[in-house]
Amino acid sequence: MPDVARTLDLPPRQRFDFWQHAVSEAFVPLEVSGPQPGHDFHGRMRGCDLGNLRLYDVRAQAHVARRTPRLVASAPAGCYKVGLQLRGSSVLIQDGRKATLSPGDFAVYDTDRPYTLAFDDPHRTLILVFPRDLLGLPEDQVAKLTATRMPGSTGLAALVGPFLVRVADVLDDVDTRGGVRLAGNVLDLLSTVLAERLDCDPPDPDAAHRALMLKITAFIEQRLGDLDLSPGQIAVAHHISVRQLHKLFHGQGTTVSGWIRQRRLEHCGHDLRDPRYAARPVAAIGARWGYPDAAHFSRLFKATYGVGPREYRARAAVA
Numbered sequence: 001m002p003d004v005a006r007t008l009d010l011p012p013r014q015r016f017d018f019w020q021h022a023v024s025e026a027f028v029p030l031e032v033s034g035p036q037p038g039h040d041f042h043g044r045m046r047g048c049d050l051g052n053l054r055l056y057d058v059r060a061q062a063h064v065a066r067r068t069p070r071l072v073a074s075a076p077a078g079c080y081k082v083g084l085q086l087r088g089s090s091v092l093i094q095d096g097r098k099a100t101l102s103p104g105d106f107a108v109y110d111t112d113r114p115y116t117l118a119f120d121d122p123h124r125t126l127i128l129v130f131p132r133d134l135l136g137l138p139e140d141q142v143a144k145l146t147a148t149r150m151p152g153s154t155g156l157a158a159l160v161g162p163f164l165v166r167v168a169d170v171l172d173d174v175d176t177r178g179g180v181r182l183a184g185n186v187l188d189l190l191s192t193v194l195a196e197r198l199d200c201d202p203p204d205p206d207a208a209h210r211a212l213m214l215k216i217t218a219f220i221e222q223r224l225g226d227l228d229l230s231p232g233q234i235a236v237a238h239h240i241s242v243r244q245l246h247k248l249f250h251g252q253g254t255t256v257s258g259w260i261r262q263r264r265l266e267h268c269g270h271d272l273r274d275p276r277y278a279a280r281p282v283a284a285i286g287a288r289w290g291y292p293d294a295a296h297f298s299r300l301f302k303a304t305y306g307v308g309p310r311e312y313r314a315r316a317a318v319a
Helices: 012-026 069-074 157-173 176-198 207-222 231-237 242-250 256-273 282-288 294-305 309-318
Strands: 003-006 031-033 043-050 053-060 063-067 079-087 090-094 097-101 106-110 115-119 123-131
Touching (some): 003 012, 012 063, 053 176, 079 090, 123 157, 157 207, 207 242, 231 256, 256 294, 282 294
Antiparallel strands (some): 031 063, 043 053, 063 115, 079 123, 090 115
16 A cells, blocks of 8 residues: 655655645545644555545544535535544544544544544544445435444444455555455445444345355454364354355355465465564464464465465565
8 A cells, every 4th residue: 555645754844734735635625734833743644546445544643624615515526434443533523423433433424514523642544435326325324324433342343444454454465356346345344334223224135145254254364373263163153054154155256264275375475475574484474374284384385376485485585
């Protein structure tokens, strides 16, 4: 995910003015206020396109962004924004509601109605921007949920945060087609969560089905290093039969075991390429992701990538 804007390279007196311009260019025109004159400001924004969506990772010091009625009238955008709080806190105000977000919480807001978003301390936020019609839910219904805190600890809403973080982490390794598929998964999950909150049917009958698949794969992701991870354990945790579980993965063109193996090896490959783990033994990387038998890990890795893990690491180091 490349940098969209960073203030560190600028003289201190120019940093906040630059930040005001950068956020208005990246999102929608905004009025931005921040520190008192003479105070330094630090901000960094990274972002990329994900199909028809845009995803931004924003890290900055305290400031306030306002979408005023004048700016809405002069520059309508027709988009929803989803703000996921990862660090610090924020307050979102729109449509007469106020949502205070803590790490893990998210909220939806509409770019074509006035809003205020205030950060009182240094923070990190993931912000997703997409055209309203992609969500597939009636706008008058979604309007009931703007500036409503979606807690990151309960229900289907608890899947949104980890999934968006995971998407942000893998974007550098995703091609265009993969990005389009990820965008579809993100929208499926959001529409299902919002439809559940509104107590209405999701726009796509298969959206709930895909949301369950996301929930299951998130469960697997958190337990890849667990040697006892099995279809039976996964099925019990999600209150479905093993047969239903296998059917879900068959619909994705794979198997439960195949999915687990693929994700374990992808994590191994990532660690082998990461300079931070250059001193970590290959066997330790395999064991971390569920392959305690070094010889078995080496054979499986070579069968998948065409070279053994040591040669793979060596090639990555000189690439």
